[in-house]
Amino acid sequence: MAFFSTELAVGVPALAPERPVTWPKRTRGKLANGLEIVLAEAHSIPKFHGELVFRSGNAAAMHRSPGLAEITASVVRTGTRKRASRQIEEDLRRIGADLSSSAGSDTSAIVFAGLSEFSEQLLSAVNELAREASFPEPEFERERRQNLEEVKLERTSPGFLASERLRKVLFGAHPYGTVSASEAQVAAYKRDDLLQTYRDFYTPENALLVMVGDFNPAAMLGSIEKVFGAWSGAKPHVPTPAAAANPRGRRVYIVDVPGAVQAQIVVGCHAITRKHPDWVKLGLTNSLYGGAFNSRLVMNIREDKGYTYSPRSGVHPMRQGGYLSISAAVRNDVVAASLAEMFYELDKLRALPVPVSEFADAQNYVSGMFSMGLATQSGLLSQLATVAINDLPDDYLETYRDKVRAMTPEDLQATARKYLDSANMQIVVVGDRRQIEEQARLFGETEIYDAQGKPTK
Amino acid sequence: MNVTVSEPKHLKVAIASTTLANGLQVVIAPDAAAPVVTVGIYYKIGFRLEPQGRSGFAHLFEHMMFQGSANAPKMQHIKLINSSGGVLNGSTSYDVTNYYEAVPSNALERVLWLEADRMRALKVDDENLKNQRDVVKEEVRVNVMNQPYGGFPWLDMPPVAFRNWANAHNFYGDFADLDAANLIDVQDFFKTYYLPNNAVLLILGDVKAEEGVALAKKYFADIPAGAPPPFADPSEPEQKEERRGHVDEKFGTLPAIAIGYVMPSRRTKDWYAMALLDQALHGGRAGRVYRDLVLEKQVAVEADGGIDDLFGYNGPTQLTTRIMHKPEISADATVAAFDEVIREIQENGVSEDELQQLKVKWRSDYYATLEGGRGGHMPKYGLMHLLACFTLFDREPELVNTILDGFLAVTREGIQAAAKKYLRSSQRAIVFRTPVAIAAPPANGAREAA
Numbered sequence: 001m002a003f004f005s006t007e008l009a010v011g012v013p014a015l016a017p018e019r020p021v022t023w024p025k026r027t028r029g030k031l032a033n034g035l036e037i038v039l040a041e042a043h044s045i046p047k048f049h050g051e052l053v054f055r056s057g058n059a060a061a062m063h064r065s066p067g068l069a070e071i072t073a074s075v076v077r078t079g080t081r082k083r084a085s086r087q088i089e090e091d092l093r094r095i096g097a098d099l100s101s102s103a104g105s106d107t108s109a110i111v112f113a114g115l116s117e118f119s120e121q122l123l124s125a126v127n128e129l130a131r132e133a134s135f136p137e138p139e140f141e142r143e144r145r146q147n148l149e150e151v152k153l154e155r156t157s158p159g160f161l162a163s164e165r166l167r168k169v170l171f172g173a174h175p176y177g178t179v180s181a182s183e184a185q186v187a188a189y190k191r192d193d194l195l196q197t198y199r200d201f202y203t204p205e206n207a208l209l210v211m212v213g214d215f216n217p218a219a220m221l222g223s224i225e226k227v228f229g230a231w232s233g234a235k236p237h238v239p240t241p242a243a244a245a246n247p248r249g250r251r252v253y254i255v256d257v258p259g260a261v262q263a264q265i266v267v268g269c270h271a272i273t274r275k276h277p278d279w280v281k282l283g284l285t286n287s288l289y290g291g292a293f294n295s296r297l298v299m300n301i302r303e304d305k306g307y308t309y310s311p312r313s314g315v316h317p318m319r320q321g322g323y324l325s326i327s328a329a330v331r332n333d334v335v336a337a338s339l340a341e342m343f344y345e346l347d348k349l350r351a352l353p354v355p356v357s358e359f360a361d362a363q364n365y366v367s368g369m370f371s372m373g374l375a376t377q378s379g380l381l382s383q384l385a386t387v388a389i390n391d392l393p394d395d396y397l398e399t400y401r402d403k404v405r406a407m408t409p410e411d412l413q414a415t416a417r418k419y420l421d422s423a424n425m426q427i428v429v430v431g432d433r434r435q436i437e438e439q440a441r442l443f444g445e446t447e448i449y450d451a452q453g454k455p456t457k
Numbered sequence: 458m459n460v461t462v463s464e465p466k467h468l469k470v471a472i473a474s475t476t477l478a479n480g481l482q483v484v485i486a487p488d489a490a491a492p493v494v495t496v497g498i499y500y501k502i503g504f505r506l507e508p509q510g511r512s513g514f515a516h517l518f519e520h521m522m523f524q525g526s527a528n529a530p531k532m533q534h535i536k537l538i539n540s541s542g543g544v545l546n547g548s549t550s551y552d553v554t555n556y557y558e559a560v561p562s563n564a565l566e567r568v569l570w571l572e573a574d575r576m577r578a579l580k581v582d583d584e585n586l587k588n589q590r591d592v593v594k595e596e597v598r599v600n601v602m603n604q605p606y607g608g609f610p611w612l613d614m615p616p617v618a619f620r621n622w623a624n625a626h627n628f629y630g631d632f633a634d635l636d637a638a639n640l641i642d643v644q645d646f647f648k649t650y651y652l653p654n655n656a657v658l659l660i661l662g663d664v665k666a667e668e669g670v671a672l673a674k675k676y677f678a679d680i681p682a683g684a685p686p687p688f689a690d691p692s693e694p695e696q697k698e699e700r701r702g703h704v705d706e707k708f709g710t711l712p713a714i715a716i717g718y719v720m721p722s723r724r725t726k727d728w729y730a731m732a733l734l735d736q737a738l739h740g741g742r743a744g745r746v747y748r749d750l751v752l753e754k755q756v757a758v759e760a761d762g763g764i765d766d767l768f769g770y771n772g773p774t775q776l777t778t779r780i781m782h783k784p785e786i787s788a789d790a791t792v793a794a795f796d797e798v799i800r801e802i803q804e805n806g807v808s809e810d811e812l813q814q815l816k817v818k819w820r821s822d823y824y825a826t827l828e829g830g831r832g833g834h835m836p837k838y839g840l841m842h843l844l845a846c847f848t849l850f851d852r853e854p855e856l857v858n859t860i861l862d863g864f865l866a867v868t869r870e871g872i873q874a875a876a877k878k879y880l881r882s883s884q885r886a887i888v889f890r891t892p893v894a895i896a897a898p899p900a901n902g903a904r905e906a907a
Contacts, residue, residue: 011528013566015541019492019663044490045468045824085752089743093814096821098741115821142755149711149758149783156605156708259707262598294532294539303532306591309599329599331591361540368542368561375491375662375836376828 021371023398024380027217029224033232034205037224038388039217042377046116048213049377051385052126054108055208056201059175059319060238064193067181069103071147071189072197076101076110078139080132085139088125095121101129105176106319107389108201113378116214123227130202131231140191148186155451158264158329158430161255165428165449166268169253170323174244203233208388212381243320246270248424250444256433257451263335263431267342268325269421274317274390280403281415282324286315288362288412289349289420290326296345297326305341307334317390324419335429336439343443346422350413359409367401468824470840473666474854477674479682480654484844484854485669486661486837494662495837496568497557498576499845502650503550504628505691505772513630514638516549517593518646522556523547524585526575531585537571538564544834551628552771553849555842559835562663566672569660573676576656579647583640590635597629605708609890610715610779611765617702618717618886623691624773652683657848661837691772693719700886705893711758712782713890714791717775718880720764723850729863730875732767735776736815737807737872738798739763743814746778749798756794757782768860769846775886776879788889799880806873819864827857 029037061068077099078085092099097114099122110129114122154160164179171177181189209224246269272278283291290297290313301307311328326346330338373379374397387396429440433448440446448456473485507515525531538545543560556575558568601607612629619625658677660669696719706713721727738746739762750757762778782791807815831838840857847856 011570012537013570015567016563016565018561018563021492022490042490044488045828047821047824047828086743086748089741089748090814093740093743093818096817098821098825113825115817115824142752145755145783146751146758152710153605156710158603257708260603262595262603264603292539293545294535299532302592303535303588306588307595309592309596329595329603331595331598361536364542365539369544369834371491371542371561372493372544372559372834372836375493376830379830379834379836 021374024374026384026394027221029221031204031225031229033229034207035228035231036208036388037221038208038210038384039215039220040212040380040384041215041217042212042380043214044377046214047113047377048116048119048211048215049113049381050111050126050209050211051381052110052130053208053210053385053389054201054203054206055106055389056206056236056238057103057105057107059105060201060236061197062175062178064197065181065185065189066178067147067185068189068193068197069108069201071143072194072201073101073103073108074147075135075140075143075194076129076133076198078143079134079136080128081134082128082132084136092125097122097125099125119215119220120223120227123223127227127231130207133198135191135195135198137191140194144186144189148183151181151183151186154180158257158260158262161257161430161451162264162266162327162428164453165253165255165430166266166323166325166426169247169251169426169428170268170270171244174241176318176320177244200236203235204228204231205233205235208385210381210385210388212377212384240320246424247426250423250425250427252427252429252440252444252446254433254437254440254446254448255428255430255451256448256456257430258432260430260432261332262329263332263429263436264327264329265335265338265342266325266327266428267339267425268323269425271315271322271324271419272317273319273322274386275392278415278418279317280400281407281411282315282419284362284366284404284407285349285412285415285420286313286324287366288354288358289313289345289416292362292365294361296349297342300345301328301330301338301341305337307331307338332431332435335431335436336442339427339440339443343422343425346420346425349416350420350422354409354412356409359412363404363407367404370400370404468827469858470827471666472844472854472857473670474848475670477653477678479678479680480652481673481677481680482657482848482852483670483673484657484659484848485664485666486659486840486844487664487666487669488661489663491836492562492663493559493836494562494565494660494664495557495559495835495841496565496572497555497659497841497845498572498656499553499555499659499849500651500656501552501849502554502655502686503552505551505623506650506689508642509622510634511638511642512627512634513593514634514642514646515554516628517589517630517635517638518643519547519549519554520589520593521581521586521643522575522579524581524589525579527578527580528574529571530580534571534575537567541567543568546835550766550769551774553769553845555845557835557838557841565660565664569672569676572658573680576651576653576677577680579644579651581640581643586638586640586643590638593630593635594632601629606706606713606890609704609713610717610777610888613702613704613888613890614715614717614775614777614886617700617888618775619693619773621691621693623689624693648683650686652686653677653680654682655686657845659841659844661841661844693773696884699882702886702888704888704890706890707893709892710894711784712788712892714780714782714788715777715888715890716780716792716795716885717777718885720770720774720776721879723768723770726871727875727878730867730871731776731879732764732864733812733815733819733867734802734872734875735762735764736819737802737811739778740815740818745798745802746795750780750791750794754794756786756791768843771850788891792887799876803873803876803880806869806876809869812869812872816865816867820861823861823864
């Protein structure tokens with residue numbers, strides 16, 4: 001693998017001195033009703049982007065039913081006390097706005113973008129959806145019917161089946177262990193459950209409004225006060241579930257899809273939250289392992305061996321913990337070979353020091369990506385929302401690159417030893433059992449499931 | 458909604474452009490707001506012009522452009538960009554292939570050096586070709602063969618809709634054709650199409666106009682021009698009746714239908730009208746197709762559509778609607794419900810109120826395109842793409858600042874006339890992608906659409 005430490009080719013221009021980043025100025029505020037506000041100016045286009053985020057998602061509604069926060073978010077936009085679905089959609093188009101409402105494990109959100117000249121109208125629409133959604137019965141029925149088809153359909157996607165099984169294996173009975181509802185659960189959704197979820201979650205004390213774009217922050221703060229000021233509602237009481245046990249020992253889980261012409265591999269273990277002091281270190285370690293195009297994993301199983309098109313690794317932070325995943329869709333006959341290389345690269349990173357030049361390249365990459373991610377309104381919005389929702393320090397943007405720069409190759413090796421938990425990685429392979437089982441069994445005790453999630457012999 | 462309108466702001470993109478002596482067109486769009494620069498090179502070659510017997514070659518070739526050039530061997534391309542704190546990629550489409558990087562602006566010269574090196578001479582061997590052939594096959598498997606609705610409808614539609622091989626073949630490539638491709642093909646393709654006089658270089662972001670032009674000259678001026686590349690005629694024989702085709706869906710549970718109508722040429726009066734007609738039909742949940750089929754008649758679970766790369770086509774292309782309908786609704790009933798949407802707009806056009814909504818949304822979307830990236834880390838990708846298309850096809854990058862006026866000048870009559878002229882059954886093709894699991898009719902018989 002000599003190419004990992006090759007120096008640059010002859011004649012390559014040196015890097016010029018780095019130009020300073022002008023960090024966006026943020027304006028913070030909090031309304032009397034508890035709504036937290038973060039604003040940042042970005043005048044690239046006469047538009048703005050925003051998110052009204054609620055600190056409760058599917059995990060917090062799991063005791064009622066999986067996916068409940070998601071379908072609640074879907075139905076939110078289909079009617080209010082003032083307007084029917086068709087009117088809402090036309091009024092959004094009238095002001096050039098885009099709007100979506102959705103929920104993840106830990107949050108629900110109304111995400112929007114529009115022309116600066118109509119900012120107050122768009123804020124009013126967001127306010128109306130957050131406070132006065134009426135959950136019309138026919139819209140709920142339609143959405144439930146669509147949802148039923150969607151949960152059937154997602155079971156035909158190898159990527160979905162792989163991540164569903166991995167989450168189940170890593171988090172078990174914890175809400176994070178269930179990523180989607182079953183057909184029976186969707187059929188059992190009640191409009192009252194959605195209303196309850198809406199009343200509990202969509203409150204100003206549970207909310208955070210982040211906006212980025214072409215506006216004057218003082219004036220925008222005034223508009224927000226005017227539009228959202230009369231809203232009221234308390235934080236929901238959601239007990240924190242017991243943390244899931246971290247599985248010990250490698251095990252293999254096959255999801256059998258007869259006739260699959262490729263095997264979807266995903267390997268994973270528990271990781272950390274965004275607030276964890278090791279977060280930046282793990283980010284850099286992941287980048288060098290499999291998070292970048294020139295990472296070890298990609299260079300090995302794609303550019304050297306041609307096993308796969310899109311290998312990658314990533315860290316997925318959640319409010320309570322998180323996980324690390326390594327994935328690749330590979331040729332059926334190289335399942336064992338691909339797993340061998342994934343583990344080889346994990347073990348190598350844990351066992352051998354990282355060459356200084358390779359380490360510096362990874363530092364540059366992570367640092368550059370961070371700056372790049374701030375160069376569009378939506379990119380900056382996503383960073384600011386991450387900072388706010390995770391209660392990260394105010395100077396998170398300004399100090400991130402310094403933290404990356406302060407790391408040493410020794411830190412990286414220590415981080416790999418701590419978190420790239422090779423001996424306890426759980427292995428999921430989605431594919432045609434007849435073609436992959438023998439190869440997969442080489443890596444541990446094996447359980448086999450069908451695409452519906454039922455164990456099979 | 459109570460709407461008070463403040464004066465709309467107009468966006469003007471600062472642009473400088475020039476053509477080097479070797480024919481390379483250069484466009485600079487300076488903007489120092491962030492210390493980041495986006496570089497793109499577009500070559501005027503895509504799927505359409507790839508050689509017969511070599512389906513998928515334009516895309517396979519794109520992969521080869523990352524495999525090594527005269528002074529930067531394999532792995533150096535990727536390493537050079539990533540280790541500078543940047544990202545890179547490329548993509549192949551019908552009429553262009555692009556290569557692009559976004560980097561902190563202190564790495565600009567390094568990026569230009571790399572792009573010039575691989576425009577000057579590609580240096581690849583059999584092992585590289587075998588490696589990327591394997592990678593491309595896994596790309597096809599992950600995106601098409603092992604994916605529900607993989608390739609729908611972009612690979613399903615061309616053989617049904619078109620008769621000229623240039624437009625009708627498998628753009629990702631038959632595996633036999635990929636296997637047959639050899640190094641001679643690679644170098645021939647490179648020598649024929651990858652010429653400075655068949656390309657545009659774009660530098661956007663943290664660079665001054667004169668600095669950008671000077672750097673373009675420094676790195677690219679000595680690359681020799683070549684003979685103007687041949688242009689295989691992609692025109693189609695006249696279509697006289699509706700065309701239909703059927704494709705098996707191996708994994709998915711819902712029947713899917715794609716309906717495509719042939720578009721007029723770019724930048725004609727009808728083209729502007731078709732773009733707003735597309736917005737009327739496919740503009741999200743307010744669009745007539747989603748509104749009628751999913752929200753109101755509820756025959757479909759999903760419906761969307763659009764024009765494949767409105768600004769970047771140079772041969773026959775379509776306005777396409779994609780529908781996934783409920784299994785208990787028949788395909789005929791679904792098409793009938795769709796036809797009702799088309800008939801309604803042909804007979805009654807759009808109201809003045811709807812037209813105004815369409816224009817505001819169009820303007821808003823256009824600004825988003827100019828600013829928007831690709832993924833989270835490729836700022837100004839949209840602006841780069843428009844500037845490239847306006848330069849390669851129109852030799853007029855300034856269109857980026859004036860093209861919006863054409864869309865905002867479209868009238869109600871223009872939209873209705875375009876609907877009557879282009880949304881005709883005799884000018885369309887329909888692909889039915891039917892799940893093998895439900896290909897047999899259900900026992901209780903198919904219900905008709907409400």
